[in-house]
Amino acid sequence: MEIENKSGVKTPEVKILKDGPIILKGFFRFRTSSGEETEKEHEILLCGCGKSGNKPYCDETHKKNVIKS
Amino acid sequence: MYQGNKKYTNGEITVFWYPKKCIHATHCYRELIEVFNPGRRPWINMNGAPTKEIIRVVKLCPTQALDYKYNNEDANIQKSGDQSVAEKMVAEARIMKNGPLVLKGDFTIIDADGKEIKHHKTSLLCRCGASKNPPFCDGTHSKTGYLGN
Known part of the structure; x- marks a missing residue:
């Protein structure tokens, strides 16, 4: 889905997968819990099940666990 | 819009507190315990710091459980102008x-x-x-x- 806002920039998209990660895609500023910031075109898979061994990122651990979504 | 569950004022600004929005991110009291002290009642002491400092910490609240407005309407017009600039910023x-x-x-x-x-x-x-x-x-x-x- 491509949505353009008033300034002509595509609105970044957040997709939540059932029992899986949160996918962030588009141009936005990403700030980690340690305060590192990157402002660019991103495609990030964040852990949404709470069980990743590589947080905040998804490491596919959710496939081994059943979580409620 | 400003029908918060609780409000606190120092005469210059009024701080609004929406308990249902709060997820206890703790930014407020870690930054300014003199004003935001959950162990005290009332938990917000508007005389604990200068207005400018209170506004700075209210803005840190990630959930908008804390909000503020100036008691003087002219100052609010200035504030909403500042906010519309902020909203144009990158996501x-x-x-x-x-x-x-x-x-x-x-x-x-x-x-x-x-x-x-x-x-x-x-x-x-x-x-x-x-x-x-x-x-x-x-x-x-x-x-x-x-x-x-």
């Missing part, structure tokens, strides 16, 4: 340590069923997998002791 996704994903600004959010979710300025998405109101954070992470960068 931000922020990871809160041991807590949710905070989305600020323009995002299109699609839930697990493929439906677009209403997003207005700020959304907090659950990262711990235990929220009873997915995909949003409901503060459960603080009860389960979720740890995550």
Whole structure:
């Protein structure tokens, strides 16, 4: 889905997968819990099940666990 | 808009507190315990710091559980002008340590069923997998002791 806002920039998209990660895609500023910031075109898979061994990122651990979504 | 559950004033500004929006991110009292002290009643002491400092910390609140307005209407007009400039800024996704994903600004959010979710300025998405109101954070992470960068 491509949505353009008033300034002509595509609105970044957040997709939540059932029992899986949160996918962030588009141009936005990403700030980690340690305060590192990157402002660019991103495609990030964040852990949404709470069980990743590589947080905040998804490491596919959710496939081994059943979580409620 | 300003029908908060609680309000506190120092004569210059009024701080509004919306308990239902609070997820205990703790930014307010870690930054300014002289004003925001959960162990005291009332928990907000408007005489604990200068107005400018109170506004700075209110703005740090990631959930908008804290808000403020000037008691003087002319100053509010200036404030809303400043905010519309801020809203034009780039969208931000922020990871809160041991807590949710905070989305600020323009995002299109699609839930697990493929439906677009209403997003207005700020959304907090659950990262711990235990929220009873997915995909949003409901503060459960603080009860389960979720740890995550």
